Amino acid sequence: MTLSEIIPVWSDLDRQTQDALLSSAQERRVDKGTILHNGAAECTGLILVEDGQLRAYALSPDGREITLYRLLDRDICLFSASCMLRGVHFDLTIAAEQDTRFWLIPAEVFQRAMTQSIALSQYTNQLMAERLSDVMWLLEKVLWQSFDRRLAEFLLEESSLAGSDELSITHEVIARHLGTAREVVTRMLKYFKGEGVITLTRGTIRILDRERLEALTEE
Amino acid sequence: MTLSEIIPVWSDLDRQTQDALLSSAQERRVDKGTILHNGAAECTGLILVEDGQLRAYALSPDGREITLYRLLDRDICLFSASCMLRGVHFDLTIAAEQDTRFWLIPAEVFQRAMTQSIALSQYTNQLMAERLSDVMWLLEKVLWQSFDRRLAEFLLEESSLAGSDELSITHEVIARHLGTAREVVTRMLKYFKGEGVITLTRGTIRILDRERLEALTEE
Numbered sequence: 001m002t003l004s005e006i007i008p009v010w011s012d013l014d015r016q017t018q019d020a021l022l023s024s025a026q027e028r029r030v031d032k033g034t035i036l037h038n039g040a041a042e043c044t045g046l047i048l049v050e051d052g053q054l055r056a057y058a059l060s061p062d063g064r065e066i067t068l069y070r071l072l073d074r075d076i077c078l079f080s081a082s083c084m085l086r087g088v089h090f091d092l093t094i095a096a097e098q099d100t101r102f103w104l105i106p107a108e109v110f111q112r113a114m115t116q117s118i119a120l121s122q123y124t125n126q127l128m129a130e131r132l133s134d135v136m137w138l139l140e141k142v143l144w145q146s147f148d149r150r151l152a153e154f155l156l157e158e159s160s161l162a163g164s165d166e167l168s169i170t171h172e173v174i175a176r177h178l179g180t181a182r183e184v185v186t187r188m189l190k191y192f193k194g195e196g197v198i199t200l201t202r203g204t205i206r207i208l209d210r211e212r213l214e215a216l217t218e219e
Numbered sequence: 220m221t222l223s224e225i226i227p228v229w230s231d232l233d234r235q236t237q238d239a240l241l242s243s244a245q246e247r248r249v250d251k252g253t254i255l256h257n258g259a260a261e262c263t264g265l266i267l268v269e270d271g272q273l274r275a276y277a278l279s280p281d282g283r284e285i286t287l288y289r290l291l292d293r294d295i296c297l298f299s300a301s302c303m304l305r306g307v308h309f310d311l312t313i314a315a316e317q318d319t320r321f322w323l324i325p326a327e328v329f330q331r332a333m334t335q336s337i338a339l340s341q342y343t344n345q346l347m348a349e350r351l352s353d354v355m356w357l358l359e360k361v362l363w364q365s366f367d368r369r370l371a372e373f374l375l376e377e378s379s380l381a382g383s384d385e386l387s388i389t390h391e392v393i394a395r396h397l398g399t400a401r402e403v404v405t406r407m408l409k410y411f412k413g414e415g416v417i418t419l420t421r422g423t424i425r426i427l428d429r430e431r432l433e434a435l436t437e438e
Binding site: 061086090121130137 | 285337364
């Protein structure tokens with residue numbers, strides 16, 4: 001997949017800007033599990049996903065995690081290049097959840113391109129607004145939603161990403177996605193199991209009653 | 220205070236853009252307690268604070284609140300003009316916490332100005348990144364910090380805004396700022412009182428031991 005297929009405002013960029021982006025972009029391939037970017041100290045560059053799945057998450061001082069958002073095909077990650085963005089004062093980590101191919105554009109090249117193209121600067125505004133919306137949505141979930149609802153939403157989302165009713169995931173990993181303790185996850189999963197919504201076997205969760213799970217997310 | 224004193228990139232704008240902003244901006248004055256903006260459905264316009272104090276907060280479906288950030292002198296609120304920003308999918312409410320004077324620029328005028336000036340578009344990027352940083356900071360507090368620390372930080376911040384050790388604020392209002400229940404606030408305030416950190420009288424909290432409170436925020 002070329003840059004022109006990933007950047008929606010590509011045709012609005014002048015030839016010089018297009019050339020600068022094309023000549024500096026490097027295609028990379030990482031295995032599932034690789035950490036691509038780790039905190040604001042690194043200036044990894046702009047990541048444009050061709051195919052695969054990345055997870056952006058925040059880390060607490062004592063090592064707890066919460067998933068902020070996912071990046072799928074054609075998604076663009078600004079914050080791996082946050083060194084180029086004034087006003088960004090937070091750290092995030094980006095890891096590959098699946099084998100992933102992506103383009104990497106050096107931060108300074110993208111920064112220069114933004115100062116040459118209003119379309120690109122406006123598009124960056126939109127990307128930023130979308131990430132802010134993701135984080136607001138997460139904040140409101142953490143604050144106002146009951147945990148059974150958050151867990152039900154998480155299981156449905158994972159099932160949709162995996163394209164399967166069977167999820168290979170540990171309670172520990174779910175806890176890290178949701179920013180909570182493993183015990184809290186285990187307790188709620190056992191409750192779901194008791195209600196006949198899921199079955200639990202070692203390292204695997206199978207969704208039995210999708211309708212009940214969906215009903216939980218609408219309460 | 221003029222627009223040129225509030226917008227840091229003013230001198231980078233061309234004459235036509237400056238004139239468009241100047242001729243459309245309206246100066247407003249609101250009393251403490253006024254709600255200036257209420258959710259994404261309204262397109263209030265860009266708010267540029269001359270002096271006073273505004274509070275931006277999110278509302279839960281059942282009426283709970285959490286303070287997202289404050290706007291003080293020279294601060295600019297983008298999200299009261301979120302109708303002009305692609306990618307914004309959340310609602311917030313903005314209320315005056317003090318009598319406030321501000322400039323209001325219609326969303327469509329600012330939007331047009333952004334398409335004419337890279338400097339303004341870049342500055343909007345920076346404002347957005349700063350708000351995103353505020354919300355990330357809040358999310359991490361809500362997730363990882365103990366409530367005694369959040370309450371201690373809140374009391375110190377309010378004391379700094381008020382310029383006084385005596386705060387006229389109810390437990391109910393603190394609960395709304397922090398996105399929690401009144402009972403949780405009352406319990407922790409009583410604990411602080413028992414420890415000799417504050418005194419409590421009807422509708423008033425007085426900070427007795429600022430050092431202890433500051434130590435709590437550093438734990």
